[in-house]
Amino acid sequence: MNMQFNNRDPVYVQVVRHFKNQIAKGFLEPGQAIPSRRELANQIKINPNTAQRAYKEMEEEALIKTEKNQPSRVTSDEKVLQNLREELVGQAVNDFVTSVKSINVPLDDALNLVKRKYEKGDSND
Amino acid sequence: MNMQFNNRDPVYVQVVRHFKNQIAKGFLEPGQAIPSRRELANQIKINPNTAQRAYKEMEEEALIKTEKNQPSRVTSDEKVLQNLREELVGQAVNDFVTSVKSINVPLDDALNLVKRKYEKGDSND
DNA sequence: AAATATGTATTAAGCGCTTAATACACCGAT
DNA sequence: ATCGGTGTATTAAGCGCTTAATACATATTT
Incomplete structure (x- = not known):
C-alpha cells in the first residue's frame, strides 16, 4: 500500500x-x-x-x-460497483465537457487533445 | 454581469x-x-x-x-492571452485524462463519452 | 478646496473543517 | 478472565484561509 x-x-x-x-x-x-x-x-x-x-x-x-x-x-453488490464506475467516469466527463464548452473549445479540438494526451501518456498508470 | x-x-x-x-x-x-x-x-x-x-x-x-x-x-499581451487559453484547456484535458486513465477507461470509450456529452449539451453555454 | 471615488496595504475577525483525544462495547485468543 | 485488537461515537483542539474592517495616498469633480 x-x-x-x-x-x-x-x-x-x-x-x-x-x-x-x-x-x-x-x-x-x-x-x-x-x-x-x-x-x-x-x-x-x-x-x-x-x-x-x-x-x-x-x-x-x-x-x-x-x-x-x-x-x-x-x-x-454489482449495482453499487457499477454506480461507482459511472460516478467516477461520469464526473470526469462532466467536468471536462463543462470546462471546454465554457471557453468555446470545439468538440473536435477537445477530442484531439484528449487523444494526444492519452496516448502520449507516461506508462505510469 | x-x-x-x-x-x-x-x-x-x-x-x-x-x-x-x-x-x-x-x-x-x-x-x-x-x-x-x-x-x-x-x-x-x-x-x-x-x-x-x-x-x-x-x-x-x-x-x-x-x-x-x-x-x-x-x-x-497576446502571449498572456495565449497562455490563458492553454492553461484552461490544458488543465481540463490533463485532469480528464488523469482521471480516466486512473480507472483504466479505454481511450475510445472516453472519447465517445465526451462526444456524446458535448453534443447532448444543453444550449445554455 | 472639499468631496467623492479609486487602488492598495495591513491587520483582525470569523468560520468551517480536519484531525486528534478519549472512551466504550464487543469479541477472540491466551 | 484477561489482554489485545476491533468498530464506533463524542468531543475538543488546532489550523488555514477567507472575508471584513480600517486606513492612506492619489486623483477627479463639483
Missing part, C-alpha cells in the same frame, strides 16, 4: 479516492478484505480517526461492508 | 474564474475596461476586499493591467 498525499485535499478524502480507484480498477475485488482502521492508519501513517472517517464515508456509500467480527470488505 | 456562486470555492476564486472564462471566450476583449473594485463589489454583492483580492490575483497573472487614474483593463 503506497499512497501519496497532496496538501490541498483532506487526507480522508484522498484515502477514499484511493480506494475508489482501486475498486474501480479491479485491484480490490468484490468481497475482498481491507485493512482494519488501525492497521491502515499504521501503514500510511495517519491518525486512526482519519482512517475511520474514510471508512465511514465508504460505508455510507455502501462501497464497503463491515460485519461483526469480520474485517471490512469490499461490497459485492 | 450575472454570476452564480457555489459554496465550495472561495468567492474570489470564482470571480477570477469567471473573468478568465470571459476573457478566453472573447467576451472581454484585450484592452477593454472592467469595473472598479468597489463597483464590481456592488454589482455582485460581495465585499470590496474580495473584489480586490480577485483583481490582485489577475494582476499578478498579468491578465489585467491597472494604470494610474485609469480603470483596470484586460491585457493586450
Whole structure:
C-alpha cells in the first residue's frame, strides 16, 4: 500500500479516492478484505480517526461492508460497483465537457487533445 | 454581469474564474475596461476586499493591467492571452485524462463519452 | 478646496473543517 | 478472565484561509 498525499485535499478524502480507484480498477475485488482502521492508519501513517472517517464515508456509500467480527470488505453488490464506475467516469466527463464548452473549445479540438494526451501518456498508470 | 456562486470555492476564486472564462471566450476583449473594485463589489454583492483580492490575483497573472487614474483593463499581451487559453484547456484535458486513465477507461470509450456529452449539451453555454 | 471615488496595504475577525483525544462495547485468543 | 485488537461515537483542539474592517495616498469633480 503506497499512497501519496497532496496538501490541498483532506487526507480522508484522498484515502477514499484511493480506494475508489482501486475498486474501480479491479485491484480490490468484490468481497475482498481491507485493512482494519488501525492497521491502515499504521501503514500510511495517519491518525486512526482519519482512517475511520474514510471508512465511514465508504460505508455510507455502501462501497464497503463491515460485519461483526469480520474485517471490512469490499461490497459485492454489482449495482453499487457499477454506480461507482459511472460516478467516477461520469464526473470526469462532466467536468471536462463543462470546462471546454465554457471557453468555446470545439468538440473536435477537445477530442484531439484528449487523444494526444492519452496516448502520449507516461506508462505510469 | 450575472454570476452564480457555489459554496465550495472561495468567492474570489470564482470571480477570477469567471473573468478568465470571459476573457478566453472573447467576451472581454484585450484592452477593454472592467469595473472598479468597489463597483464590481456592488454589482455582485460581495465585499470590496474580495473584489480586490480577485483583481490582485489577475494582476499578478498579468491578465489585467491597472494604470494610474485609469480603470483596470484586460491585457493586450497576446502571449498572456495565449497562455490563458492553454492553461484552461490544458488543465481540463490533463485532469480528464488523469482521471480516466486512473480507472483504466479505454481511450475510445472516453472519447465517445465526451462526444456524446458535448453534443447532448444543453444550449445554455 | 472639499468631496467623492479609486487602488492598495495591513491587520483582525470569523468560520468551517480536519484531525486528534478519549472512551466504550464487543469479541477472540491466551 | 484477561489482554489485545476491533468498530464506533463524542468531543475538543488546532489550523488555514477567507472575508471584513480600517486606513492612506492619489486623483477627479463639483
